[in-house]
Amino acid sequence: MARVDSRELGAIYVGGAVGAVLRVWLGIKFTPVSGSWPxxxxxxxxxxxxxxxxxxxxxxxxxPQSTYRRPLLGTGFCGAYTxxxxxxxxxxxxxxxxxxxxxxxxxxxxxxxxxxxxxxTTAFVRRYRxxx
Amino acid sequence: xxDQIWVGVALIGGLxxxxxxxxxxxxxxxxGRSLPLGTFVINISGSFVLGxxxxxxxxxxxxxxxxTAAIGSYTxxxxxxxxxxRLGEDGQIWPGIANAVVSVVVGVAAAALGRVxxxxx
Numbered sequence: 157m158a159r160v161d162s163r164e165l166g167a168i169y170v171g172g173a174v175g176a177v178l179r180v181w182l183g184i185k186f187t188p189v190s191g192s193w194p195x196x197x198x199x200x201x202x203x204x205x206x207x208x209x210x211x212x213x214x215x216x217x218x219x220p221q222s223t224y225r226r227p228l229l230g231t232g233f234c235g236a237y238t239x240x241x242x243x244x245x246x247x248x249x250x251x252x253x254x255x256x257x258x259x260x261x262x263x264x265x266x267x268x269x270x271x272x273x274x275x276x277t278t279a280f281v282r283r284y285r286x287x288x
Numbered sequence: 289x290x291d292q293i294w295v296g297v298a299l300i301g302g303l304x305x306x307x308x309x310x311x312x313x314x315x316x317x318x319x320g321r322s323l324p325l326g327t328f329v330i331n332i333s334g335s336f337v338l339g340x341x342x343x344x345x346x347x348x349x350x351x352x353x354x355x356t357a358a359i360g361s362y363t364x365x366x367x368x369x370x371x372x373x374r375l376g377e378d379g380q381i382w383p384g385i386a387n388a389v390v391s392v393v394v395g396v397a398a399a400a401l402g403r404v405x406x407x408x409x
Contacts, residue, residue, distance in 0.1 A: 168309050169302035176301020176361045177294065180352060184289065201365040208366035209373075227309070236305040236361035240331040240368060241338040244395040248339065248403070251396070263392045270369035271388070278373065 167224040171232020175204075179237050191253060194246045197239065198266060204238035205270045209277035217282065293349055297357040304361030323383060324371035327364065331391055332398050334363035339399035343406020 179200055186196050211229045243266060250259035312326030319325045338359045346354065368391060375384035 165306055165309070168305050171302075172305020172361050173298040173302035176304065176357050177298050179360060180294075180297050180301075180356050183356065204366040205369050208370050212370055231309050231367075232302075232305050234366045235308060235364040236301050238365035238367075239360040240363035240365050240391075240395065241334040241359050241399070242356070242363075243365065244335040244392070244399040245338050245342055247392070247396050248399045263396075266365070267369075267372075267388045267392070270365060271373060274366075274369050274373040 163224060164227045167228035168232040168235075171228040171230075171234075172236035173232075175233040175236030175238075179239065191249075191255075193258070193262065194243075197242050197246060198262075198269070201238045201243065201266060202269045202273050204234050205273040206277045208234035208238075209274040210281055213278045213281040289349075289352070293352060296353050300353055300357040301361040304358045308362050308364060324368075324375070324387060327368050327371055328387070328391060331363045331368060332394055334359050335395040336398040336402040338363075339402025340406040341402075342399075343403040344409060 182200060183196055188194050188196050208230055211226065211234065215226045215230070243262075247259045247263055250256075250262065308330050311330055315326035315329050338355055341351065341355045341359070368387075372384050372387045375381075375387060
């Protein structure tokens, strides 16, 4: 394995801690209604995808390589703020209730919205390099 | 939620992110970086464990710390989507579509399997 960079791990740890707290806080503030569309997870995943595309494109393609911003903001914060596992369990619970259409729709909409968020943000950052 | 639980969420959430970074590095070292297998392994294993915790019927505090904080931070949606998009940009359309669809199908199956095992424990 490559040599461990403890400052890089520290940056990921701090970013991950903030991302987790924000996600938990949003889940409490906007308590999801059981059996309905999981708006909280959906909104977290889409906004986190916008943020990651921004950081990944800007920090990797636009600015000189910084050692700790990408781990802090991308791997740490955006990685931990967004979540895959919760979405899977939400789909599973929709399937429990026989709501096949809702489950398929939620999975497909999450992918479509997440992908669009990444695509649009990436294109925007590459195009308007001066102002953002 | 008490202040201690909030501190726990931060401490454990950070660990989840570091675990993800470490495991991604190990998987990428084994299999290379041509396909985003690290994130796949992380998301599927995390879905299995979250299913397991769901089956165990934990207390509310335990569920927040072990499920929402630890596994929620360990798995990631944004990186999964970024890697899917970058595959498409590289002209790898089918690997990109497979990365999106297979992850969800296998992820739900892993969560279901975990819940069955957790429910029997």
